[in-house]
Amino acid sequence: MFCLIDQRTKTGSGREGYIETFRNMTGSIMAVILLSHCKWGEIRAHKLPYLLWTILGGAVGIAYVVGVTSFDPFVNGRVSAALAVFLTGYALIHTVIRVAVEKKYPVLEKKFLAVWGVMMFLMIFSRSDYIWPLCYLVMFGCFYLTDYTAEEREDLFQGCLNGIILGFFVFQGFCCVFRPYDSVRYQGMYNNPNLNALFYLEVLAAVFAKILYVTKNRCSKWICLYYWLGAGVVLTFELLTIGRTGWVVAVLMIGGFLWMICKLKSYKKWFKNLMALSLCVILTFPICFSATRYLPPVFHHPVWFWGEWSEGKVHSWDPWNSEKFVDIDEYLDAALGRIFETFENALEHSPFAMKAEAAEAQTEIPANKIPVLRSDQDTDTLLVRSTIYKYYISQLNLTGHPYSEQGFQLHEHYWVGHAHNIFLQYGTDFGVPMMIVFAVLALWSLIRLGKTYAEKKDPAAAAAQLFVLIPVAFGLLEYSWGVSSLTITLLFIAWRKAICDGE
Structure with a gap:
């Protein structure tokens, strides 16, 4: 669902309210994740606050939804916002009771949590007119204070990785039917190749974490082969975006992955692992490129997102060999051209x-x-x-x-x-103090998660480190933020691993 929210909020027109609808769904999903830890007996033991919230929250939510005028086009956004607040209210009540009354919460790295809290309050009390920092303070504050069992944490970890990988399959399956390859920088399920490259980086992080997981648990060789080839597929699509920032971050992630997998095996095998990953890309590139280029013309039903339609795009009546389609020569010329252009600009x-x-x-x-x-x-x-x-x-x-x-x-x-830099953008939105605290948190969490993985060989720590790295590294040069975006949602989820000791 987080993948779908990311896609819909980044490709909508903003004129029909569906961006707000999907953006608000993040709150509902996080509330469900929080309430999954709640037991019916706990609700019955403290039923009064839940009953009061049901009455008051329900009444206010209904009034908010029906209070819309007949000319308001964003009724759907109002409904999703009311639902998110209503469900989050239950989660907040449960968290307060568990922490304040029952004294049950995970072992916390209190210094990290305090710095995170300072960052959130700096965002809330800045001159920015955004309300999402307050929403994220409540949602993820409850998330960090929920004492999930080891089994629940494992289910959450595996569900996160499997959901991202499943989202990739669904998106690419849709693209192979409805999204012709008519822009040399492959856009996939987005209307911007950089956004598409950013999505593939998140998928790559999930696949790398899966490889570490199956390697550590000595799973079947066929399962290992499946994920190694999957990494090759994702890297192939990353190459098709011809995004220089995406390529650089992918190289950083590969370097981190090689270090992580060598911690499970031997540092002497880093070159062997690199060659294996390179071989997977070489094997999957022709298949992925052919599927991207030749499958959509079979169905003759292109789908465009906001701002994409033009006469130069492939239409349903265009033949399969239309010059509008991108061929391999055109792709190679563009990819190599952007590489040479980078060096020329740097020298000139x-x-x-x-x-x-x-x-x-x-x-x-x-x-x-x-x-x-x-x-x-x-x-x-x-x-x-x-x-x-x-x-x-x-x-x-x-x-x-x-x-x-x-x-x-x-x-x-x-x-x-926008600033084309996540630190400058947050500094502009929320002020220099928040920008500095955010930079400290990002660096601190990368170091802390790296140490955790080195000591415990925990794939969850590896995944969290990669999820923190992506928005920070990609965001140095391109857009990688935005409320309810997959990158920022996973960043806040990954911070739990740095905040909660013993996980």
């Missing part, structure tokens, strides 16, 4: 040169809609990125900004709405 532009060009285009970056660069300068990736960073750095303060005060006109055809 020093930081001083980029600063001079930006200054030549506009002495001071304005806060209004006056274009900063000329339209012909948007092909210079490094100049564009440095200009964006310069603007957002100039906007940093202690308390953040509401969304209406953010963004600028890069050139006459392009409005920049």
Whole structure:
């Protein structure tokens, strides 16, 4: 469900309320996860607060839903929000009773939890107009304080990995029927190749964790082969996105995975494991590319997401060999071209040169809609990125900004709405103190989870470390955040492993 929420919130138009509907579903799902630990006997023992919430929460929720005007297009969003708050109320009552009355909660790393709490309060009391930090404080605060049994934690871990992998199968199955390969940077189930690359990284983390799990438990060789080939499949689709940031993060993840699996076997086998992973990519690339290219034309029923339709896209009447489809030569030219372009830009532009060009285009970056660069300068990736960073750095303060005060006109055809960097974006949204605390938490959790895996060889710690790494590393250069996005949801879930000792 988290995969579906991620896809729907990132590809909707925002004009029919379904982005809000799916975004709010995160609260309902987290409430179900929290209430799965609740026993009927516990409810009967403290039935009064549950009864009061049923009456009051139900009445307020119904009033909120029916109080909509006939012109409000977001009734579905209101219903999902009311349901999420209603279910989360039960989870909050259960958590308060367990912690405050029964004194039952997991062993906590109190320093980490305190820093996390400081970060959340800095977000809540900033000038930002977002309400999701308060929702996440309640949801994940309850999640961290719930004393799941070892069996429940194992079910949660396996369910998370299996759900992500199942989501990948469902998404790619849909793509092989309804999503023609007509954009050289493969977009899959998204309308942006970078978002698609980010999704594949999360799937790759789940597959790597599965490989560690089956290796540690000495499962059947056929099961091991299945997951190794699965890693090759996911890496193949990552290559098809031609996303340089995604490729770099995938390389970092492969390096981390090799270290993790060598901890289970021997450090002398790191090259053997690397060659095995490379062989899996080589074997699966032709199959995945062929399925992506040749299966959708069989069904002749393309599906577009918001902002995708154009005359240049493949339509149902186009033949299977239409020039609109991407062939292998076109893909290789584009992939190699982006690699060479990266090195050329790095060699041609020093930081001083980029600063001079930006200054030549506009002495001071304005806060209004006056274009900063000329339209012909948007092909210079490094100049564009440095200009964006310069603007957002100039906007940093202690308390953040509401969304209406953010963004600028890069050139006459392009409005920049986010910082292309997760730390700068959070600093702009919530203030510099929150940005610093978030950076400390990210680094601290990566180190802590790495030490936990080194000591216990726990695949859950490995998965958590990868889930923390992805939004942080990918977010250095591209969009990797957003309320209810898969990356941020898994980041907060992974932090439980760093907060709760003994798990």
